[in-house]
Amino acid sequence: xxxxFPVLTVxxxxxxxxxxxxxxxxxxxxxxxxxxxxxELSTSELIADTWSQKKPKLPAPHQVTREIWKTTVEKxxxxxxxxxxxxxxxxxxxLLGFALGTVLGIALAVGIVFNRTIxxxxxxxxxxxxxxxxxxxxxxxxxVLNAVGIQGLLPKAxxxxxxxxxxxxxxxxxxxRSPDHMQLDQMRTxxxxxxxxxxxxxxxxxxxxxxxxxxxxxxxxIVGAIVGELPTGAVAGLGARLLAGSYYGQxxxxxxxxxxxxxxxxxxxxxxxxxxRIVLNRMGMAx
Amino acid sequence: xxxxxxxxxxxxxxxxxxxxxxxxxxxxxxxxxxxxEFVSFIGPSGCGKTTFLRVMADLEQPTAGSxxxxxxxxxxxxxxxxxxxxxxxxxxxxxxxxxxxxxxxLEIMGYDKADQTERVKRVLDLVELSGFEKKFPWQLSxxxxxxxxxxxxxxxxxxxxxxxxxxxALDEIVRDHLNEQLLQLWARTEKTIAFVTHSIPExxxxxxxxxxxxxxxxxxxxVIESTLPKxxxxxxxxxxxFIEIAHRVREGLRAGHSDA
Numbered sequence: 001x002x003x004x005f006p007v008l009t010v011x012x013x014x015x016x017x018x019x020x021x022x023x024x025x026x027x028x029x030x031x032x033x034x035x036x037x038x039x040e041l042s043t044s045e046l047i048a049d050t051w052s053q054k055k056p057k058l059p060a061p062h063q064v065t066r067e068i069w070k071t072t073v074e075k076x077x078x079x080x081x082x083x084x085x086x087x088x089x090x091x092x093x094x095l096l097g098f099a100l101g102t103v104l105g106i107a108l109a110v111g112i113v114f115n116r117t118i119x120x121x122x123x124x125x126x127x128x129x130x131x132x133x134x135x136x137x138x139x140x141x142x143x144v145l146n147a148v149g150i151q152g153l154l155p156k157a158x159x160x161x162x163x164x165x166x167x168x169x170x171x172x173x174x175x176x177r178s179p180d181h182m183q184l185d186q187m188r189t190x191x192x193x194x195x196x197x198x199x200x201x202x203x204x205x206x207x208x209x210x211x212x213x214x215x216x217x218x219x220x221x222i223v224g225a226i227v228g229e230l231p232t233g234a235v236a237g238l239g240a241r242l243l244a245g246s247y248y249g250q251x252x253x254x255x256x257x258x259x260x261x262x263x264x265x266x267x268x269x270x271x272x273x274x275x276x277r278i279v280l281n282r283m284g285m286a287x
Numbered sequence: 288x289x290x291x292x293x294x295x296x297x298x299x300x301x302x303x304x305x306x307x308x309x310x311x312x313x314x315x316x317x318x319x320x321x322x323x324e325f326v327s328f329i330g331p332s333g334c335g336k337t338t339f340l341r342v343m344a345d346l347e348q349p350t351a352g353s354x355x356x357x358x359x360x361x362x363x364x365x366x367x368x369x370x371x372x373x374x375x376x377x378x379x380x381x382x383x384x385x386x387x388x389x390x391x392x393l394e395i396m397g398y399d400k401a402d403q404t405e406r407v408k409r410v411l412d413l414v415e416l417s418g419f420e421k422k423f424p425w426q427l428s429x430x431x432x433x434x435x436x437x438x439x440x441x442x443x444x445x446x447x448x449x450x451x452x453x454x455x456a457l458d459e460i461v462r463d464h465l466n467e468q469l470l471q472l473w474a475r476t477e478k479t480i481a482f483v484t485h486s487i488p489e490x491x492x493x494x495x496x497x498x499x500x501x502x503x504x505x506x507x508x509x510v511i512e513s514t515l516p517k518x519x520x521x522x523x524x525x526x527x528x529f530i531e532i533a534h535r536v537r538e539g540l541r542a543g544h545s546d547a
Contacts, residue, residue, distance in 0.1 A: 182374050185346050189372040190392045191365055200391065204382050284381035284423050 018061050025057040026050035059252045067256040080236070083260050089237040090225050091264060093153055097160020098221040102214065104161060105168025112169070113176040113202070114194065123173075130166050134159065134224065139231040156228035156237075163224040164217035171213025175206025208285055211276035215269050222265045238264075293447065293479050294320040294343060299352035301338055301505075311504030312338040313349070318498065318507060322446075325473055325480045327490035328498045329536060330543065335505020336483045336498075340449050343481065344372050356447065368396060370447035371440030375455050377432035379424040379439075386411070386420035389439045396443055410438040413472060430461035434468070441476065448480045454489070463521060466492055470519055487540075491515075491533045492524060499536055501543020509539035 023046075030049040034041045041049065051060040059067075068083065075082040108126065111118040138159050145155045179201050187197045229239025238261045245254035280286045301313040313335045320326050328336035341347040342354060345361035356364035364370060379388045386407050393403045411417050414434040424432055433453055440448060454462045466489060473480055484490050490497050491513070499509040513532060515523060523529055 182376060182378055186372065186374065186378055187395075188346065189344055189365065189370070190395050191368055192395045196395050200395070201380075204380065282382075284425055 015061055018058075019051070022056065022058045022060045023047055023050045026053055029053060029057070055249050056251055059255050063252050064255045064259060067252045068260060071256065072260075083238075083241070083256065086236060086238050086241050086257070087260055087264055090222070090229065090239065090261070093156035093225040093228065093237070094160055094218075094222045094264075094268070096153060096157035097224055098164050098218055100157060100161040101164030101217055101221060102168050105165040105213070105217070106172055106210075108165070108169045109172030109176060110198075112173050114198075126166065126169050129162070134163060134227050135230075137162070138224075138227050142228070142231050156225050159228035160221040160224035163220040167213045167216040167220065168210075171209045171216075172206055175209030175213075176202045178202075178209065179205045204283065207283060208280060211272060211280070214272050215276075218268045218272055219265050222261065222268065226261060291322045292319045293322045294318075294354075294356055294481070296339075296342075296354040297352055299339075299342065299349050299354055301335070301342060301347060302350045313342070314504035314506045315352070316505070316507055317352075318510070320479060320481065320496070322479055323477055324495050325470075325482065325493055326496045326498060327494040328481065328483045328500060329485060329487065329490045330500030330505075330508070330540065331485070331502055333502040333505070334500040334543070335502070336500050337451055338505065339500075340451050340481060340483050343447075344370060344449055364447075368443055369445055370449050371443065371445045373433075373437055373440045373448065373450040373453045375452045377424070377429075377436040379432055379435060381424055383423075384420065385416065385422050385424065385427070385435050388424065388435060389442050392439060392443055398443070406442050410441045411435075413441060413475070414438040415468065428461075430457050430465060433457065434465065437469075437472075441472075441478075446478055448478045450480065450482045452483050452485070455485070462486075462489070467521060469493065474517065487533050487536050488524060491529060491536060492519060492521075497532070497536055499539035499543065501540070508543040509535070511535055511539070 027046065027050055030041065030046055030053070033049070050056070052063070053059075056063070071081055071083040075084075077084045077088075079085060108118075108122060112123060113119075141159055141162075142155050145151070145158070176198075183201060183205075184197070187201060192200075225237070226239035226242070229235075229237035230243050238257050241257035242254055245251070245257065277286065296316055296318045299313055299316040300311070303310045303312055316335070316339065328339060330336050338347055342349050343356060343361055345365040354361060357367075357369050359367070379385070380391070383391065389407045389410060390403050393406060398406065407420070408417075411420065414437055416431060416434055416438060419427065419431070419435075424435070427435065437450075437453065454465050457465065470493060482490075482493060484493075495513050497511040497513065498507055499511065500506065501508040511532060514528060515532070
């Protein structure tokens, strides 16, 4: 509860700023309308108008909240207009991509730590891979995979994986190398094999690093899934909602999809944080 | 070199190449250690005492001279798991219980489950930590952690125990207690112990042989055979004999410093 107060304070400040910004950004259009109708606006009428326009530059928080409510609670989840349906589409790609990215990341990290050749040859490519803008490479992945007959979930998951494996590689390389000289010497005095050192020392030592990486990877995975939905012609998913919203100037729809995506990411990261606390506490490694 | 010699170093040298030029960590060190001896290595930092111990353990490679452990090279001795090594820090794994930590080398060496359990129980008894099997390292004091790490080094059948300032980070009172325990343990297990320290009373109290080393280059300044009896209550440290030996150690240390 102690932690709640600062969070709520920030949320309240954002909402106040948001309402203010909505007035500021939507005022020109409100005056436009009033001029054409030939009426004068009082200050209260002006403010009321800026907070209730159909296609505002910046929708007010209550408009977005109402839209989210309408498209989640009041829509059947099978409906194409249900945000829960679209969230699920994005979530499934995110989770698959995250899982693939984690496995790939750990595998690469193990290779890099145990094999100097892999360290020298793979690491530069891992870093290079992240310098390519995902927006540029995402359509290529979709197109190429489509050409070989792979469609739907997997191409999006691969784009998620592309973004999420990187923090896992970097974190796990550091984590697997975190045992100090003394601990490694100790293993040497027992004549332990590389595999024994890995399972009994390196892997457990890397856990704090792994969880930190997983949080970043999860946030990256959801971005990847949303980006992956854009070039598919906006069929389904939160990315599709964003794109469709921008085609038709539906700012309220865009903002509600954005907020739901943010809430989804926050929830997923929080779940990893919870698992992290439990695991590290049980391992006696909680900071 | 007699039949009982277990560690034998001859003209051993080790030079580290650093950016500031070569550092002679060990220069022409020759020493024989008999089976069942308790040998302390004492000297200022940089005298090569830890390096010497690490050479015995095959953690450093000598650049000249020869050394045998149990009649074979340090590498073969390490592969045969002929020694237990106790580091300055206890180095217990926080994710394993005390019993789990002591079981670690046994798992690595492939002892069967029943044997592991029995050995853990036996060595915990030996270091007076029975009843702490299920505790985690953070639940124990520093002295108890170090005892657990000694138990871990005793758990497998190594005749030689190499100890690198194992009590260096502990306070005086805990240290006295552990020294007393270590002597009893040594008497009961009949192991050969090589013990690095920078405390004169500790070296004199524990050892049958004290090797005084001096720095730059690291070499042996004096080897003192202790005349103290095997039974050593803590009060022995006030006896004239004890003070006499301590004095000789101090002389050796000072001599090593003046000709540097």
